[in-house]
Amino acid sequence: MTLPADASATDAELLRIRGFLSAFTRRQAERTVDFPGGFAALDDAYALSHGNNHVLVDGTPDPAALPGVVDELLAHLPHRTVYVPDAAVGRACAGPLREAGYTRAVVLLMRHTGPVPERGGAREVDLPALRGPVAESWRRFLPDASDEVVGTLVDRRAARLRGAADVRFLASHDEFGEVASWADLYVDPATGVAQIEDLVTAEPYLGQGHAGVVLDTALRLAAAAGATTTFLTALADDWPRHWYARRGFVAVGEVHCFERA
Template sequence: MPAELAADLARAVGFQHAFARRRTPREVTVPGGFAVLDERYPGSHDDNKLIVGPGPVPETPDEAAGRLLRAADEVLAERAHRLVCVDDDRLGAALAPAFRAAGYDHETNLIMAFRGTTPSGSTVAERLSLAELLPVLRRDWRHTLPQAPDEVIDGLARRVEGRLRGADAVSFWGVRAPDGEIAARADLYEHGGVAQIESAFTGADHRGKGHARALMTALLAKAAEAELIFLVADAADWPKDFYAKLGFEELGRTHAFLRT
């Protein structure tokens, strides 16, 4: 891997780790990484997980998998799920067979950096306060989980409050449909010269109408002064191709193992 690419990948992964540590109420050290835990949202995968960073692994892949599986069972013992995020591509690929055998689903994610031409500013997107964002999150979660109790939907929405501690600047942005409803939304995290675009989402009734492109264009213009702008995309899903058309290129891959 070219040195510049490797440096940007390390910087993006480091940003994510620091963000997770700053936002969590409780951090637990595990061999080769750490866990984040939030008692307020025990069902939230993103707020309760093990994170394994890049670095040398002294064991064989099977031994490393056994160690991590035991750590997940111990640290997440009070949770109904187990999530282990491995931020090293080769290690994650090597661990995959053992995790699948243990009943975990495997997802590969792409860390993508913006390498395109910075767009000019846009007035289409607007910054959303928490008071404006929370009803939108409740609406979208209710659409995704129509049978869930109201308290579950509210908890899923309110997790966003913890993100405010994750970086020096955390902002929430949206683009409205002609009827005034928020059609697309995303978070922007900025810290130490790095910017991450996260939680990009377009409502089911508003897709294919250019709202996501307008939003992304606005966020790229907003973060134009950052030394590195990145996002994370599912390697098996179509948004990665949309981001590539906007000027994002793959830096590297990470792996997530989930059992529910």
């Protein structure tokens, strides 16, 4: 991963982004359980969602002890998920977690560094407007998932309303008013940090520019709400990171994501 030349500025931005992720996770959770080096974020209403029931390592835990801590905290769940937003800590924890049967994926934290787009075009929508399109997208991404799992992945969006002071759901529509592409926008005016999350385009509308419309609108709204740092996440080994880079996003850090079924 290539980072910007101004390392001190990058470090400051990265600390702000990590702080936002930790605070958002705590606020979104139904309950949290702290341990030395992090906490478990839990929500029984969405027990099948890894994104709502996981361990977030936002400090410096004992890597050797971490697998046992996670087993204890998530003992009531069939899955184990651990997010580590500090790349150095993630590398330190990788060995013990791998030996405990975890797989690892690396997600880039990408900060927008270009000018704020002059045009948008998407509009804010409510959750019911997204239920159908989001359900269809999950069936596309997870064709073997049960209706219960898909329902959980759709319904969990409601919990995100707790995560930040300003949470908006944005969508671009076709000429008939059907939702074509969508994303979440979370803004914390107190810290000036915003996150764009879950940018997805419905399959019939791929390649028609709807995702760009949603992204540009989110960037405009974030700036208007006072955000001076706007970021999103992208898998390090997948194509969207390159699309985001062409639109002014630069990788400033990594989240190491560990999972065990």
